[in-house]
Amino acid sequence: MxxxxxxxxxxxxxxxxxxxxxxxxxxxxxxxxxxxxxxxxxxxxxxxxxxxxxxxxxxxxxxxxxxxxxxxxxxxxxxxxxxxxxxxxxxxxxxxxxxxxxxxxxxxxxxxxxxxxxxxxxxxxxxxxxxxxxxxxxxxxxxxxxxxxxxxxxxxxxxxxxxxxxxxxxxxxxxxxxxxxxxxxxxxxxxxxxxxxxxxxxxxxxxxxxxxxxAEPGALTWQERRVADLAAGGLTNKQIGVRMHLSPRTVSSHLYRVFPKLGITSRAALRDALSRAAG
Known part of the structure; x- marks a missing residue:
């Protein structure tokens, strides 16, 4: 069976x-x-x-x-x-x-x-x-x-x-x-x-x-999590792109997917949302 x-x-x-x-x-x-x-x-x-x-x-x-x-x-x-x-x-x-x-x-x-x-x-x-x-x-x-x-x-x-x-x-x-x-x-x-x-x-x-x-916070992909961490640290899309060898448009696309996964609507809420996810 x-x-x-x-x-x-x-x-x-x-x-x-x-x-x-x-x-x-x-x-x-x-x-x-x-x-x-x-x-x-x-x-x-x-x-x-x-x-x-x-x-x-x-x-x-x-x-x-x-x-x-x-x-x-x-x-x-x-x-x-x-x-x-x-x-x-x-x-x-x-x-x-x-x-x-x-x-x-x-x-x-x-x-x-x-x-x-x-x-x-x-x-x-x-x-x-x-x-x-x-x-x-x-x-x-x-x-x-x-x-x-x-x-x-x-x-x-x-x-x-x-x-x-x-x-x-x-x-x-x-x-x-x-x-x-x-x-x-x-x-x-x-x-x-x-x-x-x-x-x-x-x-x-x-x-x-x-x-x-x-949509669960733990389901962020590796790149999404890295982009989110850098954005929460205050880096711009251009600076993140240089750090990760991505175009600013690609960085923006990652953040577009990250926000609904974390249940937020703005960049300013990233730090708290990532802290909750880690907890």
Whole structure:
């Protein structure tokens, strides 16, 4: 019945069975990773929301992120989005581990760390983040994650057994991604039966759900967060563009998307909104 790697088999399952499998995964104290694979319209995002809500009810910290196609060529952009809510704990890490994060998220990248080095640093960060409560990391649209981030997520996911951390990744079947070779347990979802295509109302609901997911403060992309931080620090669009090698128009476009995600309407409100998001 199940394609969950923890249970054996590779048969695709439907929405109700998927909820049951995810409930068992979320409630497990063993830790681990699970790759949710399904075609467009198979309900991947809905199942992720179900799992996130259940994990929150179970008292777990939930961190959600989503792969973004336009950032798929930016090394570590996806990993930054996934780890950003946890990076405050990085100050408690040893100097060497902090230097690894600084090298990929803020410093020069002439000699980037290996997947293993960065993966070990991520595991250390997760250990600090779970001192008080278990953690569920939820990543939607994993097929759009940049290769560097996907490789690190795979490395980390293969080493979560026995830790109070679970990684749940959803990918669209038929689109290649680095997760195809990640050797993570999989839960394949059945496609809708022929003739059972999503209705217009369902499609609108799905789009609304994705907008709601993206509207959460934690869902700012790596570039959006960087632009927002610099704008909150008082830099103009031109100055931000020089700093990030972007045109002022591109900076303006990023801020145009940032404001509704943070629930604000002006540049002056950025600092407080970012502080609330970090808290």
């Amino acid at each position: 199940t394609g969950c790697g923890q249970c054996g088999g590779a048969t695709t399952i439907g929405r109700e069975d998927g909820q049951a499998e995810l409930a068992a995964f979320v409630r497990s104290a063993a830790g681990g990773a699970l790759l949710l694979r399904g075609e467009a319209g198979a309900g991947r995002s809905a199942l992720l929301r179900h799992a996130a809500a259940l994990a929150a009810q179970e008292g777990r910290t939930v961190v959600r992120a989503a792969g973004v196609e336009v950032e798929s060529a930016l090394p570590w952009a996806g990993l930054h989005q996934l780890l950003h809510p946890l990076l405050a704990d990085a100050a408690r890490l040893d100097d060497g581990t902090r230097a690894v994060f600084e090298a990929v998220f803020g410093g020069p990248r002439d000699d980037p760390p290996s997947v293993m080095t960065l993966g070990i640093a991520v595991l250390r960060l997760l250990a600090l983040a779970t001192e008080q409560r278990p953690l569920l990391l939820v990543l939607d649209d994993g097929q759009w994650l940049d290769d560097a981030s996907a490789d690190v997520c795979g490395f980390v996911g293969r080493r979560l057994t026995g830790r109070p951390v679970q990684l749940l990744v959803a990918v669209r079947d038929g689109l290649p991604s680095r997760f195809d070779a990640a050797a993570l347990p999989e839960l394949p979802l059945a496609a809708r039966p022929d003739g059972d295509a999503p209705t217009p109302a369902e499609l609108r609901a799905a789009r609304a759900a994705r907008r709601a997911f993206a």
